[in-house]
Amino acid sequence: MKQIRFLDVGWTYQTLAPKMDAAAKRVLESGWFIHGKEVEAFEKEFALYTGAKHCIGTGNGLDSLELVLRAAGVGHGDDVLVPSNTFIATWLAVTRTGANIIPVEPVESTYTMDPDKLEAALTPKTKAIIPVHLYGQPADMDPIMEFAEKHSLFVLTDAAQAHGAVYKGKMSGTLGHAAAFSFYPGKNLGAFGDGGAVTTMDDTIAENVRKIANYGATVKYEHDSLGFNSRLDEMQAAFLRVKLDKLDNWNWTRKTIARIYLDGLADTPLVLPVVIEQTQSVWHLFVVRCKDRDGLIKHLADHKIETSIHYPKAPHKQGAYKNMAGISLPISEAIHREVLSLPIGPHMDEDDARRVVEVVKDFF
CATH class of the missing domain: 3.90.1150.10 (Aspartate Aminotransferase, domain 1)
Incomplete structure (x- = not known):
């Protein structure tokens, strides 16, 4: 009797082995392993795929979430509306900024954040909302965005499980003010290690994310703000470019x-x-x-x-x-x-x- 695996990451390599081997060879022969041409090319290709103006590669999905929150000015004393039903990374990103989690229950049939419960969860300190596109399905974004606009809230969508998902004709990377992706190996678009990305239409958010992720610097050795190191690996970017085509x-x-x-x-x-x-x-x-x-x-x-x-x-x-x-x-x-x-x-x-x-x- 054949075993049906829940997940088979190795299958993706076996299916694309010649192209994956060529991608790895290309990176190794280039001698450039951080912030090189593969990352630059993938960022452009993934931005085009999602319809976003900007894509910034990151070290992983959790970093993507935290980077956007920090780029939007979320920090100590702020409240963030977060789904009660999600992977813990969504919560951890908020906690790491020093902000407070205000859990919002889901629509039971879809598992995603219930827009009708946002009003009751709102506090005077609420600064952002993080709808999660859980299990591959976008949250019901129209009423969430209407609520956010009414109360001047920043919307970060957690799209870690929604590569290629569509809501009313729009791709998952463009449904909020910014989106956070994970390229963990088990994702629909997964690397062979950790990786992540941020997509956004907002020039300022994109610039801030890049700066914070690069030690708080836009010019080498000139650090304008407190940042940390979160980069999409050059090798993983090369692999992701192959997989994006599939x-x-x-x-x-x-x-x-x-x-x-x-x-x-x-x-x-x-x-x-x-x-x-x-x-x-x-x-x-x-x-x-x-x-x-x-x-x-x-x-x-x-x-x-x-x-x-x-x-x-x-x-x-x-x-x-x-x-x-x-x-x-x-x-x-x-x-x-x-x-x-x-x-x-x-x-x-x-x-x-x-x-x-x-x-x-x-x-x-």
Whole structure:
């Protein structure tokens, strides 16, 4: 019986080995490994892909989030509206600036930030909002941007899981005032190591991000502000350029698998994901909810089908935020108790997806 892997990063290399080897050779032979031509070219290509005016490569997705917040002037004493249901990096970026997290519960059917809950979360110190395009689906951005404009708030979208996602005709890198991407190996557009990027239409934000990420300097050895070192590696940029050319095809494979799951599992007790109207998810993850999650995980594992949980514990229940453990976020807590991610990715084919459907249906 063939094993269906949840994630197969090695598959991307095996599929593109000659081009990846050529990219690596090109970098090694150039003798230039930091802020070179590969990073410059990737920044231009990814900006063009997303429709953004600027793209700045960074060391990772968490840095991307923090850099934008700092570039927008978010810091000690400020409040930031952040989804209660997200990977902890979104929260950590806020905490690292010294700002305060104000959690906002999600729309239960889509898992993304609920625009209707923003008004109640607003404080006199609120300076920014971070909607997360969770699992590959953009948050409902129109009402979020309207709310932000009304209250003069900066909007940073966490697009770490949404490379190529579309909301009402606009790409995920252009839906807020700036966007933060991760190129962690498991992402739809993943490097073979850490990496990230910021996209924005705002000249000032772009300039500030570049400065802060480069030790607070725009001219070598002249440091105008407190910064830190966060750079997209030249080798990773070369690999990402190869993969960017395949991103839309790979996202299409994910959409095909998602459609097989949605159709095949419609009559099961599982709670299936819902896509917002006029939105194109890139299905970074296919997340269902199951009352007997542990039982289903074991059943699938017995049939050599790998699964994962995104995420088993809400951020406010993590030890890092034990000071918030007493607050009640019932929607997020319920989601985290039941969510299960089925395998999805370009390493799978339609027969794999149909087999997952049949094995899941056999469980009920």
